[in-house]
Amino acid sequence: MRILVIEDDSLLGDAIQSGLRELGYAVDWIKDGIAADAAISAHGYSAVVLDLGLPRLSGLELLHRIRSRNDRTPVLILTARDGVEDRIKGLDTGADDYLAKPFDMGELAARLRAISRRASGQVESVVRLAGIELDPAAHRVVFRGQPVALSPREFALLEALMRRPGRVLTRPQLEQTLYAWGEEIESNAVEVHIHHLRRKLAPESIQTVRGVGYLIARDNDG
Amino acid sequence: MSGSLKARLLALALAATVAVWAATIAFAWIDARKEIDELLDAHLAQAASLLIAQTSGEVEEIDIEHAPLLHKAARRVAFQLWENGEHLRLHSVNSPQTPLGSSIEGFSDRVVDGKAWRVFTAWNASHEILIHVGERADVRKELAQELAEGLVGPLLIALPVLALLLWVAVNRGLRPLVVLTDEVSKREPDNLAPIEAGRTPREVAPVIHQINRLFNRIDRSLELERRFTADAAHELRTPVAAIKAQAQVAKMASGEDTRNHAIDLVLAGADRAARLVEQLLTLARLDSAGRNLLQPTDLRKLAVMVIADLVPSASNKRVSLELTEDEGSVVPAIPGLLEVLLQNLIDNAIRHSSEGSTVVVRAAPDGEGALFSVTDNGPGIPATERESVFHRFYRLPEAGEGGSGLGLSIVAQIAEIHGARVRLADPPTGTGLEVTVNFPRRSAKSGI
Numbered sequence: 001m002r003i004l005v006i007e008d009d010s011l012l013g014d015a016i017q018s019g020l021r022e023l024g025y026a027v028d029w030i031k032d033g034i035a036a037d038a039a040i041s042a043h044g045y046s047a048v049v050l051d052l053g054l055p056r057l058s059g060l061e062l063l064h065r066i067r068s069r070n071d072r073t074p075v076l077i078l079t080a081r082d083g084v085e086d087r088i089k090g091l092d093t094g095a096d097d098y099l100a101k102p103f104d105m106g107e108l109a110a111r112l113r114a115i116s117r118r119a120s121g122q123v124e125s126v127v128r129l130a131g132i133e134l135d136p137a138a139h140r141v142v143f144r145g146q147p148v149a150l151s152p153r154e155f156a157l158l159e160a161l162m163r164r165p166g167r168v169l170t171r172p173q174l175e176q177t178l179y180a181w182g183e184e185i186e187s188n189a190v191e192v193h194i195h196h197l198r199r200k201l202a203p204e205s206i207q208t209v210r211g212v213g214y215l216i217a218r219d220n221d222g
Numbered sequence: 223m224s225g226s227l228k229a230r231l232l233a234l235a236l237a238a239t240v241a242v243w244a245a246t247i248a249f250a251w252i253d254a255r256k257e258i259d260e261l262l263d264a265h266l267a268q269a270a271s272l273l274i275a276q277t278s279g280e281v282e283e284i285d286i287e288h289a290p291l292l293h294k295a296a297r298r299v300a301f302q303l304w305e306n307g308e309h310l311r312l313h314s315v316n317s318p319q320t321p322l323g324s325s326i327e328g329f330s331d332r333v334v335d336g337k338a339w340r341v342f343t344a345w346n347a348s349h350e351i352l353i354h355v356g357e358r359a360d361v362r363k364e365l366a367q368e369l370a371e372g373l374v375g376p377l378l379i380a381l382p383v384l385a386l387l388l389w390v391a392v393n394r395g396l397r398p399l400v401v402l403t404d405e406v407s408k409r410e411p412d413n414l415a416p417i418e419a420g421r422t423p424r425e426v427a428p429v430i431h432q433i434n435r436l437f438n439r440i441d442r443s444l445e446l447e448r449r450f451t452a453d454a455a456h457e458l459r460t461p462v463a464a465i466k467a468q469a470q471v472a473k474m475a476s477g478e479d480t481r482n483h484a485i486d487l488v489l490a491g492a493d494r495a496a497r498l499v500e501q502l503l504t505l506a507r508l509d510s511a512g513r514n515l516l517q518p519t520d521l522r523k524l525a526v527m528v529i530a531d532l533v534p535s536a537s538n539k540r541v542s543l544e545l546t547e548d549e550g551s552v553v554p555a556i557p558g559l560l561e562v563l564l565q566n567l568i569d570n571a572i573r574h575s576s577e578g579s580t581v582v583v584r585a586a587p588d589g590e591g592a593l594f595s596v597t598d599n600g601p602g603i604p605a606t607e608r609e610s611v612f613h614r615f616y617r618l619p620e621a622g623e624g625g626s627g628l629g630l631s632i633v634a635q636i637a638e639i640h641g642a643r644v645r646l647a648d649p650p651t652g653t654g655l656e657v658t659v660n661f662p663r664r665s666a667k668s669g670i
Contacts, residue, residue, distance in 0.1 A: 011468065012460060012463055012464035019470060022475060080456040080463075102466045104470070
């Protein structure tokens with residue numbers, strides 16, 4: 001899961017980024033609204049954490065812009081203003097959830113998982129596909145009844161593939177899932193992680209479409 | 223002021239009534255006495271002339287010696303006939319034997335046998351018979367007294383009735399005041415809506431107007447206070463959120479580096495929250511600062527002191543501080559507040575300066591007044607933002623770390639307390655910001 005944090009306060013932004021990274025997410029952090037607008041249209045984020053009091057472009061304006069171009073990226077508003085009217089305004093502008101400062105890091109992560117799950121049309125938090133059970137909240141994978149130990153990046157890669165069953169994800173798309181900006185992308189990283197995943201699960205679990213990318217087939221497809 | 227307005231009105235009205243009544247009665251009584259005197263005197267004279275007419279012939283023919291009393295009031299009236307003024311020839315029953323009067327004609331007041339008489343004396347035409355007709359003086363007194371009692375009596379009964387009527391009238395007249403009192407006393411403390419003027423009389427309307435003005439002022443200052451408290455609370459939430467989040471990161475961190483970094487930021491967050499609280503307290507103190515405590519303060523000396531305090535933090539950033547050579551100037555100021563102003567401006571300049579640059583401070587006389595200025599070579603403030611930066615909690619988009627958005631609003635408020643003006647401008651050379659505070663006049667002690 002790749003998450004964008006839009007927060008102008010450096011201490012808080014740093015904390016959210018580090019915290020979510022510790023929980024295994026790829027996190028980008030932007031301090032102003034206009035840059036955030038560009039980033040959201042350029043990358044497909046699983047969820048966005050949006051502070052309302054931003055310089056240059058306020059959080060609500062940014063949200064309005066995103067929604068008016070029909071972008072459905074899940075957005076969680078994070079703000080010091082948590083009056084009922086503020087919340088109503090935020091939700092009506094198109095936010096998916098609302099969290100007031102100060103907050104609990106675990107709750108923030110859970111809410112982000114929830115909105116991104118709802119956005120991809122899943123109701124259950126546990127994803128089941130091709131004999132694999134993936135629990136994003138617990139960061140746990142069970143294959144054919146046996147728990148499988150995965151590194152955070154292997155987990156992120158598997159989750160990305162399982163959330164779009166039957167669809168091919170390209171290597172750059174998968175890299176985006178794994179790495180936030182500024183992180184050095186190791187060459188062949190995706191191939192290496194896929195290799196490890198096939199070894200820990202089953203070789204046929206992940207299919208390769210040569211020259212394009214990888215996919216996990218839908219259960220009824222095969 | 224104390225006591226009841228009603229009681230006062232009632233007492234005044236009653237006193238006025240009683241005074242007028244008393245004066246009326248006094249005049250009536252004096253007038254009545256005079257009238258009675260004239261009337262009874264006329265009767266005496268008439269009685270005398272009747273007697274003279276009857277004695278125009280022979281005195282012997284008059285058969286009215288010891289004339290009988292025809293009426294009980296007649297007992298008070300007596301007459302005497304003296305032949306040649308020497309022999310008492312005839313007198314009424316109640317007449318004393320001694321002469322009632324002298325031989326001089328006309329009215330006289332005399333005391334005979336210990337009793338006061340009003341006497342009319344006359345001679346007949348032939349000057350042979352002297353006639354005294356007398357009347358006991360106490361008759362007149364009694365008559366006047368009866369008359370006065372007749373006047374006062376009804377009044378004594380009327381007075382309580384009048385008092386009662388006045389009480390009712392005063393109550394009805396003061397009803398608008400009672401209504402107003404009710405309206406104000408029944409209010410909840412947070413109800414500061416204006417009082418309906420409605421059909422209030424002219425005398426009460428100004429009171430209501432003033433009360434409403436007061437309500438309005440209180441309401442506005444409460445609203446400001448509420449907003450400020452809300453803003454302050456919200457501003458505090460962000461550093462608190464950062465502290466909490468960083469602490470959680472430290473707790474779940476897998477690596478030593480991440481943990482140490484998070485703990486450092488927990489401390490930084492706590493520092494920032496503390497600074498914000500400090501500035502909020504400064505603002506709260508400013509709100510209640512007395513403006514009459516201005517005392518002659520040496521601007522230059524204060525600047526030297528503040529600069530000395532800030533040198534360590536400046537050298538941490540490798541920024542040098544410089545105070546230009548100028549004459550000293552003494553301004554009327556609250557020293558503690560002026561120090562905060564200088565501190566904020568110089569501290570701001572240091573924080574926005576680039577490494578290796580110099581912050582130039584000036585404290586100098588300026589016409590009738592004095593000026594204090596701080597110049598840095600930092601990013602400056604765009605002309606369009608120069609007004610907004612004085613608003614509480616306003617931060618520039620590019621503002622660096624740790625800014626609370628309160629520093630310049632504190633400066634502005636302190637300047638206002640001192641009647642000084644703050645201007646933001648581009649420095650004469652290069653980039654940066656020049657903040658100038660103009661004090662309108664120097665203190666009397668500066669020798670101007």
